[in-house]
Amino acid sequence: MPRVRFAPSPTGYLHIGSARTFIFNWLYARHHRGAMILRIDDTDVERNTQASLDSIFDGLKWLDLGWDELYHASQRVDLHRRLAQELLHRGFAYRDFTPAAAEAEGGNSHPAPQSEGAWLFNPGMREMSAQESDRRAQAGELFVLRFRVPRDSRGEVEFNDLVYGAQSKSTADIEDFALLRGNDLPTYHMASCADDMDLRISHIVRGQDHLTNTFKHVLIFEALNAPLPEFAHLPLLIAPDGSKLSKRRHGPAVSVLTYRDAGFLPHAYVNFLCLLGWSPKDDREVLSRQELIDAFSFEGVNRSNATVNFTEDDPLDPKAVWLNAEHIRRLSVEELSAGLLPFAWAAGFRADEASMLRVAPLIQERIRLLRDVTSTADFFFVHQLPPYDSAELIPQKGDVVMVAAVLDQAREILSNADFHHDALEAALRAGAQKLGIKTGQMFQPIRVAVCGRKAAPPLFQTLEVLGRETCLQRIGQAIEKLPKAA
């Protein structure tokens, strides 16, 4: 039974790429009836923030996928140190007493290219005798523990990636990376490998940015005689300009919570993320959670980066919005209504379950985001219609006189009609005929009078839901608004 993990570091909000990594892990676990492990990789004490941790949990909870086990790397430091010591004692690591490099001046994050292979390691440290190393450590001198990459005894480090295939890299191109820092805390490489071993992770599924790190991890696993897990690296998600997604440059488009707050259905969002870098290969696009679980495999994962298609004006990918609309249409009225209510309340609408249950079917195929309820169904919930231009009341090839006649006629009909769809339709169509005008000319003034705009759900259902009293009141107001015919 596979055991997979998602291991975010709480140094930023949960972003869209992380969410997708979580989802692919989860899908793999559920497909194979394995375990999904959430591990907070909070080994960088300096940069962890509570806000970030909250954002990660908020986002994951919203995705509504769940996990089976939860760990915090920061609470497992003893394990990390123990395995680091084991590497030291068995000669796979050595102490490097070189003082921490001062931060590069001018904020240049990439150090100037070094000559020869000097960047690989510091010979004086790597070759230091155990006696001297122990003595200096005893004396309290600070050091970082580095992995001693076996450049003499082996040429290539190899592993198979479930997505990218056979991978290999020369040990001559791998530097002696750090395991323990000067403050005795583990680095990511040490902590991550130690935890993956200890938690018996069978498949490491993560972003492609870790592909080259994996060679280092293979070295650690082998040195510790731990069975090597399977690896599957995922193509990265990038911005439309081809750059890496970043909060600073791309703003809300990269945050999962943006989609939640816009009124995405969690499973629609999950569906969308799955389609970024993965395909069921049979042209299906709208997939339920179970269909995703059934269809998922690493065979379907792509190798090239995928662009999240947002713009400065609109942080939401159009295809994501379309998918959300598709999923909204597949909801039962009860489900849709329950999803809509919080957005209606947030907008200040006096909506309750009963009223929303009647409105939901009218807007179900007219909204793409749950928040659209505020712009498409407002007139069902407000007492007073917001002001509208009375010119809107005038239909094609019509004039104020016609509108006045229509509204008078409508008022009379609605005063007496049975307030149900079929009866309303029959009565209003008859009214149009009586006035000798087209149905469109009859319906538009009424629609605008009761809805406050031309674009609205079908008229007869709308009238029915609104009820006689409200309809008559609004038609009365429209008549008041009407400019007096010259």
Add this chain to the structure above:
RNA sequence: GGCGCUAUCGUCUAACGGUUAGGACGGAGCCCUCUCAAGGCUUAAAUACGGGUUCGAUUCCCGUUAGCGCUACCA
């Protein structure tokens, strides 16, 4: 700079040597229609470039170019 990964319509992708290079989003147009949607139909739009291998390359190999990643006592 070194090393690694990648390259099909604007975007997401299918085609694991032989297709008129398929689907979807978005765009355009038409139909349906009480408006708006939804739905139906039509349409524009792609194999980065150059060499090989092969009877035949989107597909395999090499090179070029471009993009991304790693190159931290970040993860």
